[in-house]
Amino acid sequence: xxxxGAIVIAAGTAAAAQSPIEQLDTYREQGIxxxxxxxxxxxxxxxxxxxxxxxxxxxxxxxxxKHAKTGKRIAAMAPSVNPERYQSxxxxxxxxLRNCKWTFGRECNTQEKADIxxxxxxx
Amino acid sequence: MAGILLFSFxxxxxxxxxxxxxxxxxxxxxxYDEEYGHNGRQASAATSPLYKEECGGCxxxxxxxxxxxxxxxxxxxxLDDHFGExxxxxxxxxxxxxxxxxRASDRVAYRKLFRNLGDMAPMRITELPxxxxxxxEIPGRFIQDNDQVRSLSQCNxxxxxxxxGLFDEDDVFIAGVGRWDD
Numbered sequence: 483x484x485x486x487g488a489i490v491i492a493a494g495t496a497a498a499a500q501s502p503i504e505q506l507d508t509y510r511e512q513g514i515x516x517x518x519x520x521x522x523x524x525x526x527x528x529x530x531x532x533x534x535x536x537x538x539x540x541x542x543x544x545x546x547x548k549h550a551k552t553g554k555r556i557a558a559m560a561p562s563v564n565p566e567r568y569q570s571x572x573x574x575x576x577x578x579l580r581n582c583k584w585t586f587g588r589e590c591n592t593q594e595k596a597d598i599x600x601x602x603x604x605x
Numbered sequence: 606m607a608g609i610l611l612f613s614f615x616x617x618x619x620x621x622x623x624x625x626x627x628x629x630x631x632x633x634x635x636x637y638d639e640e641y642g643h644n645g646r647q648a649s650a651a652t653s654p655l656y657k658e659e660c661g662g663c664x665x666x667x668x669x670x671x672x673x674x675x676x677x678x679x680x681x682x683x684l685d686d687h688f689g690e691x692x693x694x695x696x697x698x699x700x701x702x703x704x705x706x707x708r709a710s711d712r713v714a715y716r717k718l719f720r721n722l723g724d725m726a727p728m729r730i731t732e733l734p735x736x737x738x739x740x741x742e743i744p745g746r747f748i749q750d751n752d753q754v755r756s757l758s759q760c761n762x763x764x765x766x767x768x769x770g771l772f773d774e775d776d777v778f779i780a781g782v783g784r785w786d787d
Binding site: 549551554579580581583 | 662663665689690691692693694695755759
């Protein structure tokens with residue numbers, strides 16, 4: 483699993499995406515023909531085994547979140563209040579890998595990542 | 606990446622210069638400054654920007670000196686199940702952080718903290734016999750039943766300079782309770 487993670491992140495790094503749009507371009511290059519912001523929002527709020535993204539990030543992506551276990555502050559996900567978000571492909575892929583596994587019990591596929599990122603980047 | 610590495614080694618060099626001698630006699634309760642000289646703060650706080658960024662994203666930046674190297678090795682080998690969380694890193698980052706932790710933890714250590722540890726490699730700082738002994742008088746209402754603390758793992762809920770490696774009992778301020786006075 484670690485090896486797979488390394489490949490995903492290496493691929494992200496090679497693409498050197500610098501903005502959310504560029505990372506979405508990368509997903510497009512990986513075969514994603516259509517993105518759906520509403521589908522991304524549904525995934526963001528979907529409860530799976532009593533877990534969802536909002537568990538740590540809170541109900542509003544424009545608000546500061548709080549790690550469910552450690553209580554550590556998590557900066558807002560919405561670029562409208564936190565412009566530093568989604569500037570690094572490496573970070574995007576790292577957190578998708580970890581957090582999809584924690585929240586959904588599996589990795590997110592490229593379509594799901596593209597949809598979630600599309601929705602989040604508009605917040 | 607080379608810059609990050611250089612920076613961490615520079616930090617380690619400082620640690621060595623300032624805290625390179627061992628002392629079992631001094632009481633760590635009186636602080637790192639007394640035990641390791643005036644520069645002791647730098648000796649204990651984490652210096653690697655990579656470690657701080659990757660591990661500090663989810664929890665406080667634990668000073669590497671709080672666990673023996675063999676404990677860090679076990680922790681770094683099981684990041685996909687990190688106390689119930691997924692904390693996977695790409696292999697290069699993982700190896701760099703492990704290398705940093707091993708060097709930093711072994712160079713300067715809270716000798717007293719590792720008392721009665723033998724060859725054990727606990728996964729949690731809170732399992733160290735000395736740690737258990739030091740915290741056994743604190744009522745549950747200050748920790749487990751305190752929403753602002755909840756666990757002894759949140760060092761900085763009471764030791765507000767914990768990330769700098771400062772754990773002086775006189776400086777304890779329990780979140781939601783106040784100053785600790787035993």
